[in-house]
Structures are given as C-alpha cells and as structure tokens.
Amino acid sequence: MRRPGREPVSTKIEVNKDKIYRISDPIQLAEIFFSAKNAHHKRAAFLAIFFEINNAKNQKLYTTDHIAEKYGLAQSSITKARTKMTRIGLIRKRDGYWIYSSVFGKxxxxxxxxxxxxxxxxxxxxxxxxxxxxxxxxxxxx
Incomplete structure (x- = not known):
C-alpha cells in the first residue's frame, strides 16, 4: 500500500495592492507571505528567521536550528517558513550560511x-x- 506523499510547501503569496500599500510593520509583511488565518506560527517563524539573519554577524546565519527553542516555536514551523522563503527567493544557503537573496526582488x-x-x-x-x-x-x- 502506498503511503501518501508529503504536501509540498506552498509558494503562494498575497499580492493584494491594498495590503501591500498598508504594510506598516513586520507582522503585516509576514502576512503577505503567510496569509492564512491560522498561520500565526509560520508568520512568527518567518520573522524569527528574517531577524536572525538580519542580526547575525555579516548577515550570515550558520544554522536555523536554535530558532525554534529561542522563540518557543515548533521546528516544523521554522522548516516550513524557511522552505517557503528559499523557494520564493528571499533567502538562500551559500557557503554553509543562510543569507538574504536578491532573487525575489529580481x-x-x-x-x-x-x-x-x-x-x-x-x-x-x-x-x-x-x-x-x-x-x-x-x-x-x-
């Protein structure tokens, strides 16, 4: 009997001009990428990863393993947020470090x-x- 495959992480984002114009804080930014009403933990994971890279030395984060424990989030939320951020081109892993990527903007x-x-x-x-x-x-x- 075949086991059901894993559901791939969605790369959908909310491209609503009004929501984008109204972004005034990081939470609203995270809602663009995780718009589901029940995606609180994924939004928190998104922001945690984003800020951890931002505050890392030279904006190079060696690992995301510590983020779940540091912020009281599930590792699965961190993994899903990181996967989505990678797939849409916000971040990437280079030379063993997580860094911001310019792919999304391009x-x-x-x-x-x-x-x-x-x-x-x-x-x-x-x-x-x-x-x-x-x-x-x-x-x-x-």
Missing amino acids: TLRNLLSKIETYQIPVQTDQEKDRERFFIKMAKGVN
Missing part, C-alpha cells in the same frame, strides 16, 4: 518588465493577429 522586477512590454500598443496587423492567436490559445482552442 523576479518581481522581471514580472513588471514583462507586463510593461505587453502594455505597449500594437502597431501592425501582424501584431494584432498575434494577440488574437494568444487569446485563442489561452482558451484552449487550436
């Missing part, structure tokens, strides 16, 4: 660039036909 800038590219008005009938083709493909019609 990804958002790349997304913005692509959106701006597609907002440029088309000039030719060929470009209009190409737009119609993309709409047709998105509908699943060949």
Whole structure:
C-alpha cells in the first residue's frame, strides 16, 4: 500500500495592492507571505528567521536550528517558513550560511518588465493577429 506523499510547501503569496500599500510593520509583511488565518506560527517563524539573519554577524546565519527553542516555536514551523522563503527567493544557503537573496526582488522586477512590454500598443496587423492567436490559445482552442 502506498503511503501518501508529503504536501509540498506552498509558494503562494498575497499580492493584494491594498495590503501591500498598508504594510506598516513586520507582522503585516509576514502576512503577505503567510496569509492564512491560522498561520500565526509560520508568520512568527518567518520573522524569527528574517531577524536572525538580519542580526547575525555579516548577515550570515550558520544554522536555523536554535530558532525554534529561542522563540518557543515548533521546528516544523521554522522548516516550513524557511522552505517557503528559499523557494520564493528571499533567502538562500551559500557557503554553509543562510543569507538574504536578491532573487525575489529580481523576479518581481522581471514580472513588471514583462507586463510593461505587453502594455505597449500594437502597431501592425501582424501584431494584432498575434494577440488574437494568444487569446485563442489561452482558451484552449487550436
């Protein structure tokens, strides 16, 4: 009999412009990354990891093993928060240390660039036909 596989850690984030504009403290920042109402421990773990890296010498954290005990959190919450932070590109492990990563910021800038590219008005009938083709493909019609 097969055992059920582990549920992968979600990389979803809350991209609500109003919530992002209203961020005024670290808790609200953590809510963008862990928006579920019952994700209090994951948000706390997110902030603990974030602040531990921030306050580490040269912003290089050797391990996250001490964080659970230091802040009274479950190790599973630390692991899930760290996994999500790694997958979306906020942090990474380099040379044995956990450090901040620029991947998330670069990804958002790349997304913005692509959106701006597609907002440029088309000039030719060929470009209009190409737009119609993309709409047709998105509908699943060949």
